[in-house]
Amino acid sequence: MSHHDHPQGQHDKHEKHGHHAGHGAAPHVLSLRLLGTVLLVLLALTGLTVYTGKRDLHGLDLGIAMIIATCKATLVCLIFMHLKWDRRFNAMIFLFAVMLLGLFLAFTTLDLGQYQPNVAAYRAAQP
């Protein structure tokens, strides 16, 4: 499947690296077929997450929902947001954002249970 075609007659054919080439480089164009396929996969995954969300999966619900959501997000980032073909530095910035989010969540989660006995004691002391 051809993922890219260049605008005809507007640019030289020699730049194979998309906009990494010099002045007047042709943009990297995604094929309509690829975009349509991604949309269909995203819709199918939405259907899947609604289906699994309605079933009792014995505590795995959240994990499965998050795996499906991460797959969808990866598709949107790589294809729709063009990160697969974009400059690597842009992808790095976004990964950095996700890592910071992970760090933020991880440290909060580590701390979560820490003060619960105090909270429980406080509540028990309330009239």
Place this chain on the structure above:
Amino acid sequence: MTSAAPAAAPAHGHHGPAHLQHHFETSEQQFDASKLGLWVFLLTEVLFFSALFVAYTTYRSLHPEVFAYASNFLDTKWGAINTTVLLVSSFTVAWAVRNAQLGQRKLLIMNLAITLLCAGGFMGIKYVEYSHKYHEGLLWGGAAHSIFKYEDNYIRDSVKAHSHAWNEGSPHNPAVAAVKDLTKEQRKEVSIFFAIYFCLTGLHGIHVMVGMILLTWILIRAARGEFTPQFYTPVDLGALYWHLVDLIWIFLFPLLYLIQ
């Protein structure tokens, strides 16, 4: 942005094309700089939302049963429709970028218009959901109409005060019947779920509205024929922002609507 070069300058002459600002060597460098800037902005957006996701995580891990209970008040049907609407709009805006790159002006305008319509549809559905929550009093504890007030007699009193809409036990407001047996402490906990729900979806909704303003501006410029395969930066960056709005909703939908 478009007036940097004198009108008389030749398209590929010393001054460069009209869209090229004087502090950039080439159009490509200008495009890359704009895009880098937008990605850094998207990083700050992720961090902006991360504070609310942390609040969500904290509260859900401490009170999983409250989330399972309160999530039943959200309508999965509307959530799923809104997910579909946003995914379709992400597709049309990605297609619009392709149109801009290929110089397909009519298709570009059409796809931007469809994206805007989807965004409007999303907000319309959100309005239906929010007004439903408002009328049933499914609000954060501090809200005047909330049925999750902490006082023991609050539900009975507010039913009297708002008898036109809040008839206790009547089919008009099944929510009141559902929460009237909760203890004061439980009502407080459920109200925090709704506080988190409104903060997350509200902040996301604000982003949708900002996206609509940006898309309208890009649509007007596209209609004026300002974009060419050599210059379509606003379309590309507007699309990236719109995809981020979609990305966040991809996580919000299962986290809020699909809890067992």
